Amino acid sequence: MQIDTTASQVPVKAPPFYRTLYFQVIIGITIGVLLGHFEPQYGAAMKPFGDAFIKLIKMIIAPVIFLTIVTGIANMTHLSTVGRVFGKAMVYFLTFSTLALIVGLIVANVMQPGAGMHINVADLDQKEVSSYVAKSHDMTLTGFVMDIIPKTLISPFVGDNILQVLLVAVLFGVSLAMVGESGKPVLNLLESLTKPVFKLVNIVMKLAPIGAFGAMAFTIGKFGLGSLLNLAELVATFYITSLLFVLVILGAVARACGFSVLKLIRYLKDELLLVLGTSSSESALPSLMSKMEKAGCSKSVVGLVVPTGYSFNLDGTNIYMTLAALFIAQATDTHLTLGHQIALLVVAMLSSKGAAGVTGAGFITLAATLAVVPEVPVAGMALILGVDRFMSECRSLTNFIGNAVATVVVSRWENALDYTKLNAVLNNEPVLENVPVQVPVVDTAKG
Numbered sequence: 001m002q003i004d005t006t007a008s009q010v011p012v013k014a015p016p017f018y019r020t021l022y023f024q025v026i027i028g029i030t031i032g033v034l035l036g037h038f039e040p041q042y043g044a045a046m047k048p049f050g051d052a053f054i055k056l057i058k059m060i061i062a063p064v065i066f067l068t069i070v071t072g073i074a075n076m077t078h079l080s081t082v083g084r085v086f087g088k089a090m091v092y093f094l095t096f097s098t099l100a101l102i103v104g105l106i107v108a109n110v111m112q113p114g115a116g117m118h119i120n121v122a123d124l125d126q127k128e129v130s131s132y133v134a135k136s137h138d139m140t141l142t143g144f145v146m147d148i149i150p151k152t153l154i155s156p157f158v159g160d161n162i163l164q165v166l167l168v169a170v171l172f173g174v175s176l177a178m179v180g181e182s183g184k185p186v187l188n189l190l191e192s193l194t195k196p197v198f199k200l201v202n203i204v205m206k207l208a209p210i211g212a213f214g215a216m217a218f219t220i221g222k223f224g225l226g227s228l229l230n231l232a233e234l235v236a237t238f239y240i241t242s243l244l245f246v247l248v249i250l251g252a253v254a255r256a257c258g259f260s261v262l263k264l265i266r267y268l269k270d271e272l273l274l275v276l277g278t279s280s281s282e283s284a285l286p287s288l289m290s291k292m293e294k295a296g297c298s299k300s301v302v303g304l305v306v307p308t309g310y311s312f313n314l315d316g317t318n319i320y321m322t323l324a325a326l327f328i329a330q331a332t333d334t335h336l337t338l339g340h341q342i343a344l345l346v347v348a349m350l351s352s353k354g355a356a357g358v359t360g361a362g363f364i365t366l367a368a369t370l371a372v373v374p375e376v377p378v379a380g381m382a383l384i385l386g387v388d389r390f391m392s393e394c395r396s397l398t399n400f401i402g403n404a405v406a407t408v409v410v411s412r413w414e415n416a417l418d419y420t421k422l423n424a425v426l427n428n429e430p431v432l433e434n435v436p437v438q439v440p441v442v443d444t445a446k447g
Helices: 022-037 040-044 047-074 080-112 127-136 142-148 162-180 180-204 208-223 232-256 259-265 269-278 279-295 299-312 315-331 338-354 359-374 378-383 388-411 417-427
Strands: none
Touching: 022 040, 022 208, 022 269, 040 047, 047 180, 047 208, 047 269, 047 279, 047 299, 080 162, 080 232, 080 279, 080 299, 080 315, 080 338, 080 378, 080 417, 127 142, 127 388, 162 180, 162 299, 180 279, 208 269, 232 259, 232 315, 232 388, 259 269, 259 388, 259 417, 269 359, 269 388, 279 299, 279 417, 299 359, 299 388, 315 338, 315 359, 315 378, 359 378
């Protein structure tokens, strides 16, 4: 590979550890846990800090996605590339989402986390579950598809549906590319807007430790440290299964594409801690898009894959759905044949695609799935409601890592991955600025 040795190398001095977002988020989480444990009333009252940070992040998600996608598509020389990238991304999402469902199904059958509980469904408190079941009734496939289409061109920017923003951005980007030179002033304006918008992202991210503190203080204050021990086997099984999925399955994919998933996780440690603290992968979406571009992934691929993956590539949610469904069946002594379990898997595969932009999406999607598979009692969801908050953190972390891996893989499939930048950031080395994108085909992509 030829590298332009005349390009300027800009060494960046590492800030003191106490000024890094990584350290500050850890401190925020720690203080939140301590406050929630020793002063649960005050800890639960900290919830607005976490909610406010999530709202700030959601405020900037729409413009970040719109600007990234529009400028990326408008700069493409061939519009057929858009369809090709989207098609490859969907193939990847469908394959690995299905694998995640199968993994959850296999682990539930082998570990039997709910066996021996002998719960009588009639004895369960179904009041809190009923609200989730009511929401799940709206999550039909037709309703999901129709909901992607916004009422007006600008309505997605005042809503919370990522797919609506994605649709408008793709259509506008394609239109801008088709008008050619006459659209250059608009493209230049949007490219200029990108810098202050991402600077805004950096400003908001400085509040991440406060958001993580508020979310964690509320969780521990509301449910208590003791609640971490309730249904410990289910929670532990889910965490171990998700970890194995990331290290074994996603790790194998990463090796085949010439990078290490562990190094990628280290590179994204700030964002992962933020996801852990807020229990929401959305909180780190703008930062993920920025970091994947810095890691050598094409801007147009990042703009298409990351937002789409947040709705269609939910590996953690899929593992949770089959594992939780079988746990409920085992706990209530409900026998499921192989046919029932296959039906459960197929329904979960479809219903999981409707989880975009829904608060408590994993739990609501599980309710939607069980409503279609009557063999598993929906009322049994009351068993896991208390620990769902702790499992939602693992869902979000797994979803986040899965989308980061998908972005690198699709970029490689498109020959739009700069391995020089990727290796530099993964090895924590200075990145050469102003270096033309290098696209190695064979030599550095081992496996």
